[in-house]
Amino acid sequence: VRLRHALEVRSPTFDTQQFYDLAEKYGCAIVYAEDDEAPEWPKIDLETADFRYARLMSSKPDEPTGMTSAELDAIAKQTQAWAKRGDVFAYFIAGAKVRNPAAAQALIAKLA
Structure with missing residues (x-):
C-alpha cells in the first residue's frame, strides 16, 4: 500500500506559489x-x-441533509471534476455533526 500525504493549512501565509x-x-x-x-x-x-x-x-443543523440541494449539487460537480484526474477523498466534518452522515449520503446519491 502506497502512503499518500495531504497538507491542511489554516493560515493565509500558505496561499503562495512557493508552497x-x-x-x-x-x-x-x-x-x-x-x-x-x-x-x-x-x-x-x-x-x-x-x-x-x-x-x-x-453543513448546518437546521438542514435535514446538512446542506441544501443546490449546495450539494455544486459539491457533486466539483467532486466529479476532481475525479477525472484521480482519487477523491471528501469528508463532511462540520460542527453540525448530526447532519454530516446525511450530507455524505445525499452527496453519494447525487454522484450515483
Whole structure:
C-alpha cells in the first residue's frame, strides 16, 4: 500500500506559489477545506498530487441533509471534476455533526 500525504493549512501565509510548488514537487495534496465558520482559512483548490482531499465543514443543523440541494449539487460537480484526474477523498466534518452522515449520503446519491 502506497502512503499518500495531504497538507491542511489554516493560515493565509500558505496561499503562495512557493508552497504550491513544494507540495507538487513531493506529490502532497493540499487539502481543500471549506468552512463557513473560518472564512479566513485559505480555500486552495489546486492539483498537486494524484488525488484530492476535501474537508467540507459547511453543513448546518437546521438542514435535514446538512446542506441544501443546490449546495450539494455544486459539491457533486466539483467532486466529479476532481475525479477525472484521480482519487477523491471528501469528508463532511462540520460542527453540525448530526447532519454530516446525511450530507455524505445525499452527496453519494447525487454522484450515483
